[in-house]
Amino acid sequence: MHLQIFPTFCVFMIINFIHFPILLGADNELYTNCSRLYPCANIPDIPYPFWGGDKPEYCGNPIFELNCQGEAPNITIDSRPYRVLSINNATFTLNVAQEEFWNNNCPAELHNATLDATHFQYAPTTEELMLYYGCRVIATGSPIPNQFNCSENQIIDTFGIYVTANLPSTALITSNVNCSNGVSVRVNQTAAEALAGNASGNITQVLNSGFGLVWEANNTDCQSCVGSGGRCGTDSTRPGSFVCYCSDGSYLTSCNSIKISSGR
Template sequence: MHLHLFPTFCVLMTIILIHIPTSSGADNEQYTNCSRSYPCANILDIPYPFWGGDKPEYCGHPSFHLNCTGEAPQITIESRPYRVLAIDNGTFTLNVAQEEFWNNDCPSELHNATINATTYFEYAPNTEVLMLYYGCRVTSTLQLNISTTITIPNRFNCSENQSTEIFSVYVTASLASSGQSISNMNCSNSVEVRVNKTAAEALAGPASGNVTQVLNSGFGLVWAANNTDCQSCVRSGGWCGTNATNPGSFVCYCSDQSYPVSCNLTTSSSGT
């Protein structure tokens, strides 16, 4: 190269380098990794904010970890395990069932399915409370008064009940509104679980549905974890994730680099 052309060459290279988008190897790796499909147990692909198995935490939200080692994914909410039956990313709805009640309406340990509204989840509208009562007996006063009509809610069998005088019963909101209660019984234990409302209504019908089937049908939870920001990120061609340097904060991984919300946009929004 002629020496008199060297200054011009340097100027041209400087202009070219200024206009080349900066990109980090870490950003590109995260973009590539988060764009892959990640199966988890029997669910073929788990979307943001969920992560677990082979899907890295930075492709999800720290509070949405899934255990993928069993026959179905499992999520822990407020220290209680729930079996994940389905994930609907379009409606931000998770269908879950209490793990201890899966195929078992008489677990050895009883835990109420109550989820604090301050967490990332709230109950879906089609969720209903199902009360299960164990170790129940008809009160002695009513047993002595044969002229009294005893109203007993629907019974279900537990292997622990060896006597016909001891039984378990269930009460849904539909049954309670029709006048069925446990006012004529003494029960040693009870638990409040959540179930799908449509499935629970079958228990109050003339055919009297199966409690185990209702419990296995699960119930809906609506999640809120940067929903609006993630939609904006996906529309711009990016993949949603978590900023590794600021755990819990949203980041949009794009082909050139990461952005706060959307690819090629540096302004942040307050999506929920």
């Protein structure tokens, strides 16, 4: 009997001895991969929750995918593309500009600025800017301020008007102007204030300055993870769930908290 039990016990121990390093190696690989620098277009390193390019999805959050193919990263928010101008991981903010308005005051299609309120909020430095298109002077009167031209031949037969919070729309929509369309965009508050104080301001520069967004993606958990020496990511075995990759395995929120199985 003892001769039968001993070999079985030895086989069991050998299997577990082999299996444990494989799991530990997988966890170490996740930790190592998410510890690397990952450039994306002109940004030298994209932090969690962002991923894209060479950075794998498990090192980020699925919602925060970046397209790294152009001269600057792009992110899609509520089905609209935005150019990422900068990322500040310390304040959980990024500066973006609506892609269709980049170097273009007069896009072929007009889309109001919208937001995925679950993951993003406008930064306090953001201000709304109204752009009116197809405007015509229908009666003589005082000069129309804040105009910009959308005519290819540079002849202002129809024109646009911009309106900021510091210049209410009621001041511009007068009896001598009629506009056929309008759209709401977001811009940097300082740039908008400068534009409101300068009737000949450069609307292109203001639109290109972008605006701030504050993101939410397990921010507190990620701070705890990084503070404990870990790397933030997403557990693919629990779709959308935060995971902290550590040198000795994967944990629920921070290293030495609740250990979980490999997240890949």
